[in-house]
Amino acid sequence: MRRFQVVISNQVSVEGPLLAVSDNMFVHNNSKHGRRAKRLDPTEVPFAATPCIKAISPSEGWTTGGSTVIIVGDNFFDGLQVVFGTMLVWSELITSHAIRVQTPPRHIPGVVEVTLSYKSKQFCKGAPGRFVYVSLNEPTIDYGFQRLAKLIPRHPGDPEKLPKVSVIVFSSV
Numbered sequence: 001m002r003r004f005q006v007v008i009s010n011q012v013s014v015e016g017p018l019l020a021v022s023d024n025m026f027v028h029n030n031s032k033h034g035r036r037a038k039r040l041d042p043t044e045v046p047f048a049a050t051p052c053i054k055a056i057s058p059s060e061g062w063t064t065g066g067s068t069v070i071i072v073g074d075n076f077f078d079g080l081q082v083v084f085g086t087m088l089v090w091s092e093l094i095t096s097h098a099i100r101v102q103t104p105p106r107h108i109p110g111v112v113e114v115t116l117s118y119k120s121k122q123f124c125k126g127a128p129g130r131f132v133y134v135s136l137n138e139p140t141i142d143y144g145f146q147r148l149a150k151l152i153p154r155h156p157g158d159p160e161k162l163p164k165v166s167v168i169v170f171s172s173v
Contacts, residue, residue, distance in 0.1 A: 049074065049075040051074065051075040051076050051077070051080060051116050051118075051123045051124070052075065052116075052124055053072075053073040053114060053115075053116065053124050053127075053128065053129035054072050054073045054074065055072040055073075055129070056069060056070075056071050056072070056129045056130070057069070057070050057072065059129075059130065059131060059132060060131065060132035060133070060134055061103050061131070061132075061133065062133070062134055062135075063105065063106050063107065063108070063109055063133045063134065063135050064105055065102070065104045065105030065106065066102055066105070067102070067103045068100060068102060069100070069101050069103055069131070070094070070098055070099070070100055071091070071098070071099045071100075071101065071114070071129065072097060072098055073097060073098075073099075073116075074096070075096060076093060076095070076098070076099050076116075077093065077096065077118075078093045079118060080093070080116055081117045081118065082099065082101045082114060082116060083114065083115045083116070083117050083122065084103060084104050084112050084114055084131060085106070085112035087104040087106075089101050089102065089103075103131065106133045108133070108135075109132075109133045109134055109135040110132070110133055111130050111131070111132050112130070112131050113128035113130060114129035114130065114131050115128045115129075145164055145167050148168075149161075149162055149167050152166075152167065152170045
């Protein structure tokens with residue numbers, strides 16, 4: 001603490017005629033209390049929970065990219081980015097458990113690992129999500145029937161290959 005006196009004068013120097021002089025006053029320096037609170041960086045907080053991916057829906061899309069995908073998980077926050085393979089994309093935070101992204105394009109079909117990133121720090125490397133890129137050249141009508149047939153529950157005695165009509169009927173139920 002320091003002691004000050006306030007002098008009111010019509011001149012710069014205090015040797016001229018004084019209009020008023022205060023009593024001694026104590027002034028406390030509150031500068032450390034007046035600063036704005038520092039925003040916490042989720043990656044720097046030691047006890048912050050690490051974001052992780054639990055599911056991706058849909059889990060496949062075209063190699064041309066542009067599909068809207070919802071990533072479900074825990075501890076998501078604003079500014080978190082999603083990495084498809086090596087391609088970084090911006091995300092839209094829906095809740096702390098859901099993120100919406102647009103898939104980036106990829107030259108070849110196949111599975112890519114999906115991880116999360118914030119300020120160059122990657123999350124989920126040990127347990128990444130998986131996204132399957134499908135080529136536009138692949139999906140013939142027969143390929144579509146093969147994929148639908150995999151979704152139909154099978155019972156003992158069913159034929160190995162179901163007729164297309166059965167696949168359509170059972171998959172629409």
